């Protein structure tokens with residue numbers, strides 16, 4: 850009699866513990882490799898949608914809106930400087946394996 854009471858109490862205590870250890874779906878998300886943050890002006894680790902590889906994106910800089918704004922704001926002799934500064938240009942991310950364009954980071 851006593852042992853069955855202890856058994857039922859033990860089962861009542863143990864049951865919620867078993868349920869809480871099962872409900873941990875957060876760990877599954879951490880193991881799936883996905884894009885690390887939004888695209889910026891420097892290479893990022895990204896999953897290529899074309900060749901399905903996790904690659905470090907290759908960044909090409911091209912003159913964007915911010916480049917032309919800085920160009921217009923400078924004197925004639927200095928107006929070409931923004932075209933030489935990568936920080937003022939748009940950054941195009943491409944896959945180094947299949948050359949697919951993964952995204953473009955625009956300054957403005």
Ligand SMILES: [Zn+2]
Pocket residue numbers: 897898899900901902944945946947948949
């Ligand atoms: Zn690729």
